[in-house]
Amino acid sequence: MFDIAILGQVALGYSPFIDRSRNVTATRLTIFSLRPELALDAAELLHAVAGVWPAGGARVSLNVTSESLLRDLLGSGLPTNVMVEVPAFMAADEANVESIRRLHRDGIQLLIKGRPLTELPREILPCFKYSIIDVVDDRRLADPRPVPAGVTRSISHVQSGVRSVGAMDESFKRGAVAVLGWPFDDLSGQAASTRSTIHPDLQVIVELINQVDHEEPIERLEQTLKRDPSLAFKLMRYINSAAFGFQVEIGSFRHAIMLLGYQRLKRWLALLLATASKDADMQPVMFAAVRRGMLMEELTRATSDEAMRNEIFICGVFSLLDCMFRQPFDVLLKSLPVSERISQALLEQSGPYQPFLELVKAIESESRTDYLEAADGLLMSVTEINRAVLRSLGTAIQLG
Incomplete structure (x- = not known):
């Protein structure tokens, strides 16, 4: 296309x-x-x-x-x-x-x-x-x-x-x-408040992410999800969106796990966490988080490593959690299980995912110079990058 x-x-x-x-x-x-x-x-x-x-x-x-x-x-x-x-x-x-x-x-x-x-x-x-x-x-x-x-x-x-x-x-x-x-420049987690790391309303999502990370039985996950019917509704809406491309409607959480598997389910729980805020000022942050995850995944689409694509998606989605929760990443990541590669990018601004995150930030800043510098660092052609930009924006729109 x-x-x-x-x-x-x-x-x-x-x-x-x-x-x-x-x-x-x-x-x-x-x-x-x-x-x-x-x-x-x-x-x-x-x-x-x-x-x-x-x-x-x-x-x-x-x-x-x-x-x-x-x-x-x-x-x-x-x-x-x-x-x-x-x-x-x-x-x-x-x-x-x-x-x-x-x-x-x-x-x-x-x-x-x-x-x-x-x-x-x-x-x-x-x-x-x-x-x-x-x-x-x-x-x-x-x-x-x-x-x-x-x-x-x-x-x-x-x-x-x-x-x-x-x-x-x-x-x-x-x-x-x-x-x-x-x-969101003034929402950095470096000016953290003293409140709890994750708002109580979001604890169910955090608990589910941890359970999925440990691949706990479906029954345990279902029991956790039942504590928050609105979360269950939003998750099913995501899974049944055009972005997934399923030919049949997914009617239950158990059905979703069977089709998605634990690792793909974890990425969509990460997306739920990053889009769960009810604060109106967070709307642009959530908009950016979704597109960061989608774009970072598309930038690595050529790789056959699905685990890497899932991780880099989560890295992009989580890259603005410090703005959303007004907490630094070293505090936030104590509650959330993430891989070493994600931790390196978010905590240390290093590791294999950091160059992709820098490219995404350059695209968001609408800076031609930063875009080309980041592209050179990744040895990616502008054609590859622009295709990824458009595909990711289209997928984000399909999510609704």
Whole structure:
């Protein structure tokens, strides 16, 4: 599905759109050209995007850094779930006016990025649903006073470059309708609280992970699971999702164990633990954790070592537990059985899984330089990496 030439010519990154309720409403896909002199095919890009975000499906915003590719994209037919970010200097260019107006008429959401150096054509401004303003460029940071009554912005804005819960809160106070970024830099476990390591509501999951790790009898696992019916429901929902690809519906926990086996079951319990928080501010963290696990597994898809793929999946999912539980990993991992390779990556930033985790972080940061450096360290081609990115994003969407 992703045997497409353009995936060898670009570097991909992604981040979430987060609304005021802290829900992730869309994914931003950033596309960096690796060779500016090479003409990129907009149709190939849209074909790759459609493999993850088909028409009528989840929403994606395309942040294309190549001016020529973006100009061709503006001239293409787009499904309405695909949004396009347009730099202000291109919006001010008369050569792009008709394409922008046509997309607007077709119901495509357009976002203007940055401040125009010249006045925009009058007919263009209404074509943009939102403006994207980076935190460091937001002139209102220097004037925290509330906007006077009766004064409104002509276009609602999305705040980009948000890296902490505090920055997210401030952005919404300044009137942002959404933020772009990963707001968990200030949730590090290094500033741990004194509360218990794992919240009591999650102890059933931790107990199950330990029981599965010891391959205890199914009857024991079933008894533990019965203590938390909501957990049992969520686990069965995961297992019956399209991501598993089972041809028959799994009707019981016992049936699931028989089909999955203990080690594959452990990885999905790890996913449950990483997505069990009821704290709204944790929604972006959980979004990232799922995708980290999926992406790290996809990056090792070529290996025949299933045990390694299961481990590296858990490593990715667990890599943000310190943010979720505000505890350092040396405390958290006393309660959770993990392999030495996972422990090395999370505790020591070393070992065979660490380079994969660094690549995932580079992709999340939407940094072309970090992406290429991490790719070189793993001796992986950009084609392999980009295919893994798209497959993992598609699988995460299937989980729901």
